[in-house]
Amino acid sequence: MTTDQTVGQSVDQPAEAPVDGQPAVAAPSDGANIDAAPMADSVAAGDVPVAVQHPSGSGPERLINELRHHPHGGPQLPPVGVPEQDLDSLIPANRRRRSKLGLPTTSEPEILRHFGRLARRTFSLQEGLYPLGSCTMKYNPAINEALVRLDGFAQIHPYQPEDTVQGALRLLYELEEWLKEITGMDRISLQPAAGAHGEWTGLRIIQAYHRDQGEGAQRDTVLVPDSAHGTNPASATLAGLKSVTVKSTAQGLVDLDDYRSKLGPHVAAIMLTNPNTLGLFERDIAEIASLAHAAGALLYYDGANLNAMVGVARPADMGFDVVHLNLHKTFSTPHGGGGPGAGPCGVRDRLAAYLPVPTVEKREDAAASRYFLDWDRPQSIGKVRSFVGNFAVLVKAYAYMRAYGGDGLRQVAMDAVLNANYLKALLGRTFDIASSEPSMHEFVLTTKKAKDLGVRNIDLAKRLLDFGFYAPTVSFPLTVPEALMVEPTETESRETLDSFVAAVEQIWEEVQTNPDVVRHAPHETPVGRLDEVRAARHPKLTWRS
Numbered sequence: 001m002t003t004d005q006t007v008g009q010s011v012d013q014p015a016e017a018p019v020d021g022q023p024a025v026a027a028p029s030d031g032a033n034i035d036a037a038p039m040a041d042s043v044a045a046g047d048v049p050v051a052v053q054h055p056s057g058s059g060p061e062r063l064i065n066e067l068r069h070h071p072h073g074g075p076q077l078p079p080v081g082v083p084e085q086d087l088d089s090l091i092p093a094n095r096r097r098r099s100k101l102g103l104p105t106t107s108e109p110e111i112l113r114h115f116g117r118l119a120r121r122t123f124s125l126q127e128g129l130y131p132l133g134s135c136t137m138k139y140n141p142a143i144n145e146a147l148v149r150l151d152g153f154a155q156i157h158p159y160q161p162e163d164t165v166q167g168a169l170r171l172l173y174e175l176e177e178w179l180k181e182i183t184g185m186d187r188i189s190l191q192p193a194a195g196a197h198g199e200w201t202g203l204r205i206i207q208a209y210h211r212d213q214g215e216g217a218q219r220d221t222v223l224v225p226d227s228a229h230g231t232n233p234a235s236a237t238l239a240g241l242k243s244v245t246v247k248s249t250a251q252g253l254v255d256l257d258d259y260r261s262k263l264g265p266h267v268a269a270i271m272l273t274n275p276n277t278l279g280l281f282e283r284d285i286a287e288i289a290s291l292a293h294a295a296g297a298l299l300y301y302d303g304a305n306l307n308a309m310v311g312v313a314r315p316a317d318m319g320f321d322v323v324h325l326n327l328h329k330t331f332s333t334p335h336g337g338g339g340p341g342a343g344p345c346g347v348r349d350r351l352a353a354y355l356p357v358p359t360v361e362k363r364e365d366a367a368a369s370r371y372f373l374d375w376d377r378p379q380s381i382g383k384v385r386s387f388v389g390n391f392a393v394l395v396k397a398y399a400y401m402r403a404y405g406g407d408g409l410r411q412v413a414m415d416a417v418l419n420a421n422y423l424k425a426l427l428g429r430t431f432d433i434a435s436s437e438p439s440m441h442e443f444v445l446t447t448k449k450a451k452d453l454g455v456r457n458i459d460l461a462k463r464l465l466d467f468g469f470y471a472p473t474v475s476f477p478l479t480v481p482e483a484l485m486v487e488p489t490e491t492e493s494r495e496t497l498d499s500f501v502a503a504v505e506q507i508w509e510e511v512q513t514n515p516d517v518v519r520h521a522p523h524e525t526p527v528g529r530l531d532e533v534r535a536a537r538h539p540k541l542t543w544r545s
């Protein structure tokens with residue numbers, strides 16, 4: 001392979017997070033070279049090199065550009081059917097490429113097989129459990145993918161006149177209504193394209209609010225618990241704010257004394273995930289909210305963990321002023337892989353004027369309801385994403401909510417919590433649980449006793465790949481040594497959870513009897529241990545011949 005790649009890497013894990021003074025991710029084991037040269041053989045057919053692909057798909061895979069370069073290969077397009085024009089009259093000569101574009105010239109079957117082979121080498125939810133803590137890798141109903149491809153959604157264009165896209169606008173309007181009901185917020189913008197983007201949008205809104213209160217310059221700090229997702233302090237920094245860490249108690253909840261000591265007239269907001277990234281419900285949330293408000297700060301809800309609470313509890317009722325949700329976790333879009341996602345940002349009334357433009361509005365005419373985009377919002381922070389956001393993701397979220405209904409969504413949360421607690425009870429027989437607080441949708445194990453035998457958490461995680469399970473998140477949150485964070489989600493059956501437990505128990509047995517087999521895992525995957533830090537920091541995203 002010529003591209004850098006990772007197997008079993010925690011998406012949420014900061015790549016170089018220190019664990020007991022060591023890098024959180026292991027160095028490549030023998031023979032694992034992320035820059036390995038393409039290994040499919042090449043033979044000459046005339047003067048055109050032709051790649052010989054391993055028919056089983058088990059050998060290394062060439063890039064599509066390397067599969068076959070035939071001057072007459074590739075798709076054959078029919079004549080364009082319009083009069084030809086002199087190129088010079090359309091594009092000045094100094095603006096034109098001098099060399100050929102170098103697009104792959106492979107045939108349709110070759111392309112199909114190339115992607116088929118790649119798909120077989122990639123772990124996905126189609127294959128098995130994906131218990132990646134903090135990521136909510138749940139099964140997303142396939143029907144929503146079909147719905148979003150309906151012509152009425154897939155073939156419309158954002159520049160179409162509003163009159164011709166009334167259905168799409170109505171869908172956006174109603175989606176906002178659902179999300180308002182779920183969060184208790186008064187208005188929601190669907191524009192942000194990811195969770196982190198929603199955080200940044202929310203913080204810009206908070207800054208605009210403080211500015212209009214005459215406190216913009218003074219309130220330059222955001223408080224973030226040490227268990228928070230890394231995007232929280234990153235978003236604060238990107239918004240030009242300082243982030244100050246609030247300590248957790250030994251049980252993993254916000255330390256109220258530390259929190260109190262850091263509040264003051266310089267604080268713009270407190271960012272909080274509830275349940276937090278240890279899967280624990282912040283039971284002091286009412287006090288946290290009233291302390292924030294008494295200090296003139298606003299309370300920000302990182303709603304990426306909403307899967308544990310949807311339909312059961314609402315951030316607005318807990319005192320939050322601003323929220324973002326990860327539709328690509330809770331509402332039917334796969335999470336990970338770089339998107340597309342959607343991180344709608346919701347606010348209470350007093351902040352609604354600052355939401356990004358345009359908002360989607362409804363006007364009741366004599367004959368019918370008309371939906372339109374409102375650009376006339378002078379206090380808005382402006383636009384944060386092109387058009388209305390990632391429309392396809394929004395359609396899937398809408399379809400999912402309509403199919404489940406209010407009671408169904410509540411059941412999602414109940415089952416997510418039930419599954420996590422079932423797994424926690426069984427895995428707790430093998431490894432220690434990081435906190436004795438009750439868990440919500442995920443929990444954290446500490447595998448210190450395996451480390452005492454020379455086997456790290458990442459080794460255990462990699463070994464799970466050999467058993468057909470994706471690896472749990474490792475070494476996050478940073479507050480737990482040798483952390484393995486497990487989130488089974490509501491879509492897994494009891495049989496699947498039981499077989500995961502059996503695999504963990506067998507691996508623990510191996511740690512005690514044959515630790516090398518765990519230390520050098522995985523053994524059954526297309527590639528072995530990779531240099532994940534390098535893959536994350538220096539990905540090769542372009543091809544050069």
Ligand SMILES: Cc1ncc(COP(=O)(O)O)c(C=O)c1O
Pocket residue numbers: 012134135194195196197229231232273277302304305326341343
């Ligand atoms: C708690 C939490 N907050 C924020 C984010 C960031 O979301 P995104 O990856 O969409 O930017 C995540 C991602 O999973 C998360 O788990």
